[in-house]
Amino acid sequence: MSNHEESASIRAPVAGLLAWLIPGLGHVYLGLRTRGVVLLVTVTATFWTGVAVGGVRATVDPYERRLWFTAQVCTGGNTIAAYVLRQRVEQRLTPAEKMAPASHWLPADVGVHYTGVAGLLNLLVILDAVARAERPRAVARSRNLATAGSS
Amino acid sequence: MNGLMLALFTSSIDLTGAQRFLLMFPLCLSIAVVYKTTRCETLRELPGAVLLLWVTIVVGMFAVGLGFWVLFTSLV
Secondary structure, three states: EEEEEEHHHHHHHHHHHHHOOOHHHHHHHHHHHHHHHHHHHHHHHHHHHHHHHOOOOOOOOOOOOOOHHHHHHHHOOOHHHHHHHHHHHHOOOHHHHHHOOOOOOHHHHHHHHHHHHHHHHHHHHHHHHHHHOOOOOHHHHHEEEEEHHOO | HHHHHHHHHOOOOOOOOOHHHOHHHHHHHHHHHHHHHHHOOOOOHHHHHHHHHHHHHHHHHHHEEEEEEHHHHHHH
């Protein structure tokens, strides 16, 4: 295995894992800082806008909305934080409050769509980070263009 | 402050149908930003490309909606 192949075989999974954990961090790891920050802000803002609109109980629901939750899991750290928040909220509720609907269907639907789309967008970000890690020349070219004032 | 922030994410916001419709625009913008950030060679060309894609998505969705509406009204 050449150094180039060895480097790519380590960098690709690390970039993918970092991109899953925190959106855009995979790109920052590859040296594409501005691109990473744009992705971080966009994906994170989309996810938490969804949670704010629908409420965490109705939006991040692995029991009633399994497929949507699968999409949300692609945002990694955001979903973990939202799930922990949901568990804390659930612990504070009385049995009667637990039986009541978590939210009206309209904001809940919007929230689920926002968070689900944020997850699927981050899947695209993860795949892009992995693909760029496997093509170091393309990353170097992007970096050079950025430092040349094209950022 | 922490309580206010917590309340923002724990309880839902009441929405009307029109407000739900308007929330389509920022979601389409997010899709356009992420897609173009992964595709553009340089970030300098990003704002123009994002705007073009965002308009394309919104106009495309309106066109599809209008098409279905015309089909529905002509059949019913």
